[in-house]
Amino acid sequence: MQKRPESQSKPQLKSTTPSNGSQPSSVPSRAQQERTYALPDYRQEVSEITVRQVRKGEEVRYEVSGDLHAPVPPLRDSKYLSQQQCIAIYRFMVMNRKMETALEHLYKQGKVVGGVYFGLGQEACSCASAYALAKDDWFAPMIRNQGSLLVRGFRARDTMMQYMAKAGSPTKGRDGTSHFGDLYERNMVAPISMLGDLIPVLSGVALGARLQGRDIAVMTYIGDGGQSTGVTYEGINFASVQNLGLVLFIESNMWAYSTPSEMQYRNKDLAERAIGYGIPGVIVDGTDACQVYDAAHEAVERAHRGEGPTLIEAKMMRMKGHAIHDGANYVPHALFEYWKKRDPIARMENYLLHTRKWLTLEENKALLEEVEREIEVEREIAVNSPMPQPESALGGVYCEEGCHTIRPKYGVPKVRKGTGAFRQTEAAVHLK
Amino acid sequence: MPQLTYLEAIRQGIWEEMERDPTVFCLGEDIGIYGGAFKITDGFIDRFGAERVLDTPIAESAIVGAAFGASLTGMRPVAEFQFMDFIGCAFNQISNVVAKAHYLWGAPAPLVLRGPSGGYVHGGPFHSQNPEMWFVHNPGLKVVCPATPYDAKGLIKASIRDNNPVIFFEHKYLYRRIKEEVPEGDYVVPIGKARVAREGTHLSVITYAALVHSALEAADLLAKEGIDLEVLDLRTVAPLDRAAIVQTVKKTNKVIVLHEHARTGGLAGEIAAIINEEAFDDLDGPIVRIAGLDSAVPFSPPQEKFYLPKVSDIVQEARKLKAY
Ligand SMILES: Cc1ncc(C[n+]2csc(CCOP(=O)(O)OP(=O)(O)O)c2C)c(N)n1
Numbered sequence: 001m002q003k004r005p006e007s008q009s010k011p012q013l014k015s016t017t018p019s020n021g022s023q024p025s026s027v028p029s030r031a032q033q034e035r036t037y038a039l040p041d042y043r044q045e046v047s048e049i050t051v052r053q054v055r056k057g058e059e060v061r062y063e064v065s066g067d068l069h070a071p072v073p074p075l076r077d078s079k080y081l082s083q084q085q086c087i088a089i090y091r092f093m094v095m096n097r098k099m100e101t102a103l104e105h106l107y108k109q110g111k112v113v114g115g116v117y118f119g120l121g122q123e124a125c126s127c128a129s130a131y132a133l134a135k136d137d138w139f140a141p142m143i144r145n146q147g148s149l150l151v152r153g154f155r156a157r158d159t160m161m162q163y164m165a166k167a168g169s170p171t172k173g174r175d176g177t178s179h180f181g182d183l184y185e186r187n188m189v190a191p192i193s194m195l196g197d198l199i200p201v202l203s204g205v206a207l208g209a210r211l212q213g214r215d216i217a218v219m220t221y222i223g224d225g226g227q228s229t230g231v232t233y234e235g236i237n238f239a240s241v242q243n244l245g246l247v248l249f250i251e252s253n254m255w256a257y258s259t260p261s262e263m264q265y266r267n268k269d270l271a272e273r274a275i276g277y278g279i280p281g282v283i284v285d286g287t288d289a290c291q292v293y294d295a296a297h298e299a300v301e302r303a304h305r306g307e308g309p310t311l312i313e314a315k316m317m318r319m320k321g322h323a324i325h326d327g328a329n330y331v332p333h334a335l336f337e338y339w340k341k342r343d344p345i346a347r348m349e350n351y352l353l354h355t356r357k358w359l360t361l362e363e364n365k366a367l368l369e370e371v372e373r374e375i376e377v378e379r380e381i382a383v384n385s386p387m388p389q390p391e392s393a394l395g396g397v398y399c400e401e402g403c404h405t406i407r408p409k410y411g412v413p414k415v416r417k418g419t420g421a422f423r424q425t426e427a428a429v430h431l432k
Numbered sequence: 433m434p435q436l437t438y439l440e441a442i443r444q445g446i447w448e449e450m451e452r453d454p455t456v457f458c459l460g461e462d463i464g465i466y467g468g469a470f471k472i473t474d475g476f477i478d479r480f481g482a483e484r485v486l487d488t489p490i491a492e493s494a495i496v497g498a499a500f501g502a503s504l505t506g507m508r509p510v511a512e513f514q515f516m517d518f519i520g521c522a523f524n525q526i527s528n529v530v531a532k533a534h535y536l537w538g539a540p541a542p543l544v545l546r547g548p549s550g551g552y553v554h555g556g557p558f559h560s561q562n563p564e565m566w567f568v569h570n571p572g573l574k575v576v577c578p579a580t581p582y583d584a585k586g587l588i589k590a591s592i593r594d595n596n597p598v599i600f601f602e603h604k605y606l607y608r609r610i611k612e613e614v615p616e617g618d619y620v621v622p623i624g625k626a627r628v629a630r631e632g633t634h635l636s637v638i639t640y641a642a643l644v645h646s647a648l649e650a651a652d653l654l655a656k657e658g659i660d661l662e663v664l665d666l667r668t669v670a671p672l673d674r675a676a677i678v679q680t681v682k683k684t685n686k687v688i689v690l691h692e693h694a695r696t697g698g699l700a701g702e703i704a705a706i707i708n709e710e711a712f713d714d715l716d717g718p719i720v721r722i723a724g725l726d727s728a729v730p731f732s733p734p735q736e737k738f739y740l741p742k743v744s745d746i747v748q749e750a751r752k753l754k755a756y
């Protein structure tokens with residue numbers, strides 16, 4: 001049996017048998033002992049929608065199958081979030097979307113260098129996950145998590161200036177998109193393009209903190225496509241073996257560029273991979289901010305207790321193409337229709353307005369207008385800031401004298417030493 | 433002063449740094465109770481504990497990624513590759529994460545990636561490589577290749593204290609073959625500074641690591657014929673000590689560049705370009721390259737011997753160049 005902390009063995013738990021390899025419950029077996037594993041699944045609906053390649057006359061296309069007319073379930077009440085916190089997350093989600101809409105306009109006005117990436121339909125996953133972190137925890141976003149940057153205290157102008165390659169961007173023009181970090185205030189590692197590489201890096205951050213006497217949570221994300229990389233395995237396994245507080249969100253958004261998740265892995269759910277690592281795996285509805293938060297919160301608490309990593313699979317849909325250039329014509333239209341009804345912001349709005357009555361229509365209107373105004377101010381600042389001087393491409397390759405002082409972030413490690421003194425070794429070695 | 437082998441000198445350097453600075457820790461495969469494939473960390477776990485002498489899974493990308501992550505919190509990780517040949521498995525972490533971190537977002541990464549490299553031990557194609565050029569071509573990294581016990585200790589200490597990622601190539605042929613007096617206690621050898629290993633007047637051999645010793649041996653043979661070789665030991669291959677290269681060219685006016693790794697795209701090409709840019713008028717002859725062949729390092733001793741630069745190659749080329 002997989003060990004699960006108390007907090008995760010609550011009633012929502014649906015036990016499933018692993019769908020890969022042998023199926024102990026249905027296939028008669030001569031084995032003496034069969035093991036079953038449980039994966040907590042917080043979802044209120046379990047959609048069985050699949051995509052596959054089929055030949056249609058002269059063309060090969062993607063075809064979707066499953067119940068695409070299922071009713072939208074209500075949000076799951078959070079076990080932890082207060083009214084105020086729910087509204088705060090909702091506001092970040094709205095800001096996330098409005099910022100990306102502004103970016104789309106900037107792109108159409110020819111102000112963006114390169115493309116624009118969107119997290120449309122994934123705002124709940126980005127914002128509610130980062131919202132669960134404590135100040136001392138670390139964090140690294142991927143391209144769909146521009147909302148989580150706002151949660152961690154960056155301004156919309158930072159991301160906008162990155163896209164416009166401005167001198168005032170966090171990387172001073174040296175990199176674009178959400179590729180920026182902050183080691184000092186926000187404990188954030190900058191992402192790089194290569195998918196999966198952040199996972200061992202974040203594990204190392206947790207290792208560093210532990211050597212300094214602190215168990216922290218380190219959160220990052222990986223796509224249903226990106227998780228196919230080898231470094232993903234290395235990173236999660238390292239965190240598992242070392243019992244480091246990695247909180248890894250798998251953003252199961254059905255697509256990796258133009259490739260459906262069916263062509264990335266064979267498991268029913270990616271959360272099953274957790275079993276292989278010997279760590280807890282959880283499934284949530286990535287369009288339900290309350291579920292995302294609760295799972296993140298429990299994983300973060302686990303990390304703070306020094307109990308090791310958690311893998312959280314968030315099921316949702318990438319509601320645009322890979323980036324702005326990609327019209328996503330390969331995605332069956334019905335799939336967009338299905339997920340449009342599950343828009344995370346609309347669901348949260350409805351929840352706050354009608355289910356909980358935590359927000360009145362007027363308050364909501366005021367909130368939306370305020371965010372709109374803020375985005376407009378941010379946009380103005382970003383647009384009017386200068387481009388970098390060409391020569392600013394120079395310098396900074398190395399950390400030179402006086403450039404940074406390096407000191408342990410959480411305190412000087414308390415080291416315990418044995419009594420052995422240095423002695424020369426004569427032991428046999430590999431290849432002489 | 434005690435006589436130390438190259439291997440003991442590195443061991444002592446890391447040991448002293450771990451004694452001195454609680455943020456220094458080691459991670460790698462089999463480095464704990466076993467003490468590492470080459471025994472660099474033999475006995476370290478008893479002194480410093482399993483937290484600071486951390487045995488990892490066989491996962492080079494994870495080792496580099498974790499070392500980098502820990503360095504972001506202000507630790508100074510020293511990561512061991514069991515053989516430097518395996519560093520290719522972590523190439524993306526090194527090239528795209530570690531090397532670019534300071535340039536892109538001002539993140540200093542004070543980590544050391546170290547391990548045994550080089551041939552002459554019949555290790556075959558996967559245990560004999562000198563992959564330093566992969567990293568010389570990655571701005572943001574420092575690449576260090578010591579030739580002597582004294583330098584090995586001083587440079588490993590400097591590498592650990594450096595605020596930049598340093599790749600530290602230990603030549604496994606030298607591990608227990610050379611011994612010299614090494615002072616106990618603290619000293620560092622600065623990164624980026626070459627050393628004249630032998631003063632000479634007729635021509636210069638620019639080299640590093642194990643081949644410094646071959647060049648010195650050749651110099652002794654050539655001295656009997658009245659050819660006076662200067663040997664420049666680069667010690668660091670990124671950043672290169674351009675001043676020292678130019679200085680030796682200005683002195684002898686004739687240059688042989690000598691390295692173990694494959695000839696094409698090798699360090700000699702870069703050094704020839706530097707001389708071309710900065711000391712072209714001082715040359716009295718063509719720049720000569722002596723290097724490994726453009727193939728993998730073969731396993732069988734006669735083949736490996738054929739592949740790698742030999743003392744006799746240096747003697748021969750020096751005679752020709754002297755007569756030019
Ligand atoms: C190692 C690597 N290979 C290829 C790419 C190019 N690439 C960028 S995003 C992407 C698709 C990613 O899909 P997924 O991980 O599911 O994330 P999503 O875009 O759906 O959020 C690809 C192939 C990359 N960034 N990294």
Ligand SMILES: [Mg+2]
Nearest residue numbers: 223224255256
């Ligand atoms: Mg995806």
